Structures are given as structure tokens and as C-alpha cells.
Amino acid sequence: MKTSVMVFHPNLDKSLANKALMRAAQASGDDVTVRDMYALYPDFHVDVAAEQQLTEANxxxxxxxxxxxxxxPALLKQWEDDVLTMGWAYAGTHQLEGKHLMVAVTTGGSEETYQFEGRQGVTMDQFLLPFKSMAHRVGMVYEDPFIVHSATPKTLDEQHLREVMTAYNERLKH
Ligand SMILES: Cc1cc2nc3c(=O)[nH]c(=O)nc-3n(C[C@H](O)[C@H](O)[C@H](O)COP(=O)(O)O)c2cc1C
Structure with a gap:
């Protein structure tokens, strides 16, 4: 499946988890394109025509x-607001119809804390609802999200990081 992976991390140089996931995605094969969006748009001026064209091609x-x-991070919201225009994404042509959407997110908090009764008091499903709703609105197929919890240097040991990278790499191949 031709896949566009967009990485939205404002500080990728200092990243452990997202940098590693990015490497795993880059090794997923020719069908997978990976882009560092903050490097592309440091001033938040998203090239709408280029982004729409790329999206259509995947x-x-x-x-x-x-x-x-x-x-x-804020640039992802900017990307959505600018690129998913009326007449292109919805209300007119539906250029995203039938395409798949997958969210890949890392969290500092552990899995146990992301429960109603947990310390965060909120579940990942609740947090991801805007993405699910967006997919639904524009006719995309919302895939199960890829979530990496406890993604801090203290809590993400080398072995777990390797497992996570393998799982992401495999997931992107299909
Ligand atoms: C500004 C900021 C806000 C954060 N907010 C949250 C949060 O709401 N919930 C959470 O679990 N972790 C939060 N974290 C932790 C990050 O999610 C975590 O450091 C990141 O996923 C690790 O990925 P990286 O190594 O690619 O930076 C926050 C970190 C920063 C810098």
C-alpha cells in the first residue's frame, strides 16, 4: 500500500522514540515515503497544493x-486546517475517500495511566477521537492506531525500542 508517513516532531534532534520510529518507517520499503514536517515547514506555511498532490498519490x-x-504538536493541526479544504476533502470532491488513515503516537505516560480510573483520567480512544472523526468525515478508513506508551529515555529500554521498531516496520509493509 503506497504510504505517506508524516512525522510531526518539533525537536526531532532530541527525540528517542519518534526518531527510532522514523528509521523503522524508512526501512519499510519503496512504497513508504517518510517526511519530517517541521523541517519542511519551520514557519508553518504549509504548501497546500503540494500536500494535496502527495496525499492524492498515496x-x-x-x-x-x-x-x-x-x-x-501544533504543526499537525495547521496541516489539517490548511490541507483538508472544503471542495477537496469534503463538500464537493472527496479526494481522500477510501484512503486509509493511521495515527502513530508516542506518549510519556504509561498504558495503565491512560484509563478512566488511571492517573490521566482519559483513554487514548478519547484523545484520538478528533482524528477518527476527521477520517469519518472525509470518507477515510480509520486503521487501529499504533501507540507507544512510556516513551521516555528512562522507561523505554533498548529491547522494547527494538520491538516497537520491528512492529512499526511490519505494520507499514501491509
Ligand atoms: C510539551 C510537551 C508536552 C507533553 N505532554 C504529554 C502528555 O500530555 N501526555 C503524555 O503522556 N506525555 C506527554 N509528553 C511526553 C511526550 O509525549 C514524550 O516525551 C514523547 O512521546 C517521547 O517521544 P520522543 O522521544 O520522540 O520525543 C509531553 C512532552 C512535551 C515536551
Missing amino acids: DRIVLQFPLYWYSS
Whole structure:
């Protein structure tokens, strides 16, 4: 499946998890294109025509990012607001119809904390609802998200990181 992986990390140089996932994605084969979106658009001026063209040329869009304040880094929101235009994504032509959307997100918090009764008091499903709703609205197939919890240098040991990279690499091959 022709896949566009967009990595939204404002500080990729200091990243452990997303940098590793990016490497795993890059090794997934010729069908997978990986882009560092903050490097492309440091001033937040998204090239809408280029982004729409690239999106049209792919069968699956992967939005990869670290969880920041229960949301995504700001450039991802900017990308959505600018690129998913009326008449292109919805209300007119539906250029994304039938394409797949997958969210790949890393969190500092552990899996146990992302429960109603957990420390975060919120589940990952709740947090990801805006992406699921967006996919639904534009006719995309919402894939199960790829989630890496406890993604801090203290809690993500080398072996787990390797397992996570393998799982991501495999997931992107299909
Ligand atoms: C500004 C900021 C906000 C964050 N907010 C959250 C949060 O709401 N929930 C959480 O679990 N982790 C949060 N974290 C931790 C990051 O999600 C974690 O450091 C990141 O996923 C690790 O990936 P990386 O190694 O690629 O940077 C936050 C980190 C920063 C810098």
C-alpha cells in the first residue's frame, strides 16, 4: 500500500522514540515515503497544493507524533486546517475517500495511566477521537492506531525500542 508517513516532531534532534520510529518507517520499503514536517515547514506555511498532490498519490496517510498536552504538536493541526479544504476533502470532491488513515503516537505516560480510573483520567480512544472523526468525515478508513506508551529515555529500554521498531516496520509493509 503506497504510504505517506508524516512525522510531526518539533525537536526531532532530541527525540528517542519518534526518531527510532522514523528509521523503522524508512526501512519499510519503496512504497513508504517518510517526511519530517517541521523541517519542511519551520514557519508553518504549509504548501497546500503540494500536500494535496502527495496525499492524492498515496493510499494511506500516517500521522506520526509525540503526544503533547493530550494533543498533537501544533504543526499537525495547521496541516489539517490548511490541507483538508472544503471542495477537496469534503463538500464537493472527496479526494481522500477510501484512503486509509493511521495515527502513530508516542506518549510519556504509561498504558495503565491512560484509563478512566488511571492517573490521566482519559483513554487514548478519547484523545484520538478528533482524528477518527476527521477520517469519518472525509470518507477515510480509520486503521487501529499504533501507540507507544512510556516513551521516555528512562522507561523505554533498548529491547522494547527494538520491538516497537520491528512492529512499526511490519505494520507499514501491509
Ligand atoms: C510539551 C510537551 C508536552 C507533553 N505532554 C504529554 C502528555 O500530555 N501526555 C503524555 O503522556 N506525555 C506527554 N509528553 C511526553 C511526550 O509525549 C514524550 O516525551 C514523547 O512521546 C517521547 O517521544 P520522543 O522521544 O520522540 O520525543 C509531553 C512532552 C512535551 C515536551
